[in-house]
Amino acid sequence: QVQLVESGGGLVQAGGSLRLSCAASGSISSINTMGWYRQAPGNQRELVASITSGGSTNYVDSVKGRFTISRDNAKNSVYLQMNNLKPEDTSVYYCNADIIYHSGVYYIGNNYWGQGTQVTVSS
Numbered sequence: 001q002v003q004l005v006e007s008g009g010g011l012v013q014a015g016g017s018l019r020l021s022c023a024a025s026g027s028i029s030s031i032n033t034m035g036w037y038r039q040a041p042g043n044q045r046e047l048v049a050s051i052t053s054g055g056s057t058n059y060v061d062s063v064k065g066r067f068t069i070s071r072d073n074a075k076n077s078v079y080l081q082m083n084n085l086k087p088e089d090t091s092v093y094y095c096n097a098d099i100i101y102h103s104g105v106y107y108i109g110n111n112y113w114g115q116g117t118q119v120t121v122s123s
Contacts, residue, residue: 022095
């Protein structure tokens, strides 16, 4: 069974930094696109940043120049470095990944979510 486990959220003052980490575990064969989403109360979940297996990145306009997504394929992990945080960045952040794993018989592809980690930015 595949799991995504996140860490690194917390409380920070505006202008501060946080680094989120997400590690995938299980009988993983390969991981395609990995990404970070966020959802604030009353809002829809939105894509913050994504990175392909080849390293191509994509960011929502509101975080460009402040956030950096990266991945370590050897560790099946993805990271989000968040600098110059603003109160409007306050959300629950979720890791997401397209993973192919071996069930013991077949290779199966599926999309997975982490449990979420709270990021709170005070003004």
